[in-house]
Amino acid sequence: MVGFDSIIPPGREGKITQKIDLKNAHSGEMIKAVTVTSNAKNQPSMRLTIKVVIKAIINVNTSYAQLSKAQSTAEVILSTEKKDLQVKKVYFKMSNPGGGMPGSQASWQGDLPLFINFTMQKPDSVKADGYMDYKLKLTSTLEITEPKEGEFIIETNHPEKTQISIRGRLDK
Amino acid sequence: MHITLKAIALGVGLSGALLASPMITVEKPDFDAGTIREGAQKEVSHVFIVKNTGDSTLRITDARPG
Numbered sequence: 001m002v003g004f005d006s007i008i009p010p011g012r013e014g015k016i017t018q019k020i021d022l023k024n025a026h027s028g029e030m031i032k033a034v035t036v037t038s039n040a041k042n043q044p045s046m047r048l049t050i051k052v053v054i055k056a057i058i059n060v061n062t063s064y065a066q067l068s069k070a071q072s073t074a075e076v077i078l079s080t081e082k083k084d085l086q087v088k089k090v091y092f093k094m095s096n097p098g099g100g101m102p103g104s105q106a107s108w109q110g111d112l113p114l115f116i117n118f119t120m121q122k123p124d125s126v127k128a129d130g131y132m133d134y135k136l137k138l139t140s141t142l143e144i145t146e147p148k149e150g151e152f153i154i155e156t157n158h159p160e161k162t163q164i165s166i167r168g169r170l171d172k
Numbered sequence: 173m174h175i176t177l178k179a180i181a182l183g184v185g186l187s188g189a190l191l192a193s194p195m196i197t198v199e200k201p202d203f204d205a206g207t208i209r210e211g212a213q214k215e216v217s218h219v220f221i222v223k224n225t226g227d228s229t230l231r232i233t234d235a236r237p238g
Contacts, residue, residue, distance in 0.1 A: 004235040008224040010194070016235050019217040027210060034220075037234040040196035041226060048198065048220050052205040160211060 002034050018050055027056030057161040058085075059131065065152055067116070067140040068171030074138045076154075076166065079131040086157040090116040090138060092170055094150040114142055114170070116152065140170065147171045195226030 001021075005014030020032050029051065036046040061077040078085065091113035117139045123132035138152065147169060154164040203218045224230035 002235045002237060004232050005222075006232050008194075008222065008230040008232070010224055010227050010229065012224055014222045014224070014230075014232070016220040016222055016232075017217060018220070018237075019215050021215050022208065022213055023215075025210075033238060034235055035238055036196070036222070036232060038196055038230055038232045039194055040224075040230055041193035042195045042197075046196055046198065047201065049202045050205055050216065050218050051202070052216050053207040055207050055209050057210050160209075 004036070016048065018048065020050060020052065022052075022054065025054050027054045027059060029053050058082075058156065058158060058164060060164060060166060063167060065138065065166050065168040066171060067138060067168070068144070071171075072140055074168075076136045076138065076152075078134045078136055078154075078156075078164070079127075080134070080158065080161075081130050081132070082158055083132070084157075085132075085134050087118060087120050087136060088155040088157060090118045090136075090152060090154050092116055092148070092150055092168070093153055093165075094148050096149065113153075114148075117141055142170065144170050144172050192228040193226050194224055194228050194230035196230060197223045197225045199223075 001019040003015075003017040005016070008014040016034065016036060018032065018034050020030070030053070031049055031051045034048045036048060038044060038046070040046070057080065059079040061079070065074040065076060067074055093113060119137050119139075121135040121137070123134055126132050136154070149169050150167075151165045152168045154166070156162060156164065198220055201220070203220070205216045205218065208216065222230075222232070
């Protein structure tokens with residue numbers, strides 16, 4: 001969102017206001033630019049930028065995880081500054097339960113979370129940036145008859161980040 | 173002589189009007205908002221101060237993201 005003063009007399013100042021929505025911002029560096037078009041002789045088109053670094057509460061090393069009979073474990077590294085991070089539970093949520101037939105028995109079953117077994121290895125050191133790596137190993141004991149797309153939901157004891165979701169798949 | 177001076181005056185006046193132009197100056201066109209913790213703020217905003225350092229009206233016709 002950009003707001004601006006459209007007429008600025010000689011020798012006077014005006015304002016250009018830029019707002020950046022951070023609601024869906026990913027962690028890392030973000031640069032947002034504004035192009036200002038005017039009748040200025042020196043710079044009819046001018047670029048202004050805002051730089052912001054979003055610091056993640058918990059960094060996840062992957063955006064996708066898969067469990068199947070052939071590949072029955074998946075490792076996810078959670079990095080955080082929190083010393084005693086714990087995972088309370090992990091479950092798989094199907095993105096399209098019951099094949100899109102609301103009210104059907106399949107759909108009702110699809111709403112039930114599929115719990116995933118896990119173990120977590122505590123960090124052995126603190127990195128230079130103050131973050132620690134927790135290795136989370138997911139293991140499926142579920143009997144999968146049909147491949148399922150969805151997301152793994154990881155519930156943590158972190159007060160600022162109680163839930164992490166990673167896109168994934170359960171396969172035969 | 174008199175006519176020549178007038179002509180010069182007219183010439184200066186005309187060229188002055190022709191040369192009058194708006195100039196845009198922004199002292200800090202690149203703003204560093206620093207580091208923000210995820211979820212701590214819904215948005216970040218900044219006001220850029222734009223000065224017209226020229227000698228006629230500056231008209232900003234558009235300012236858009238990108």
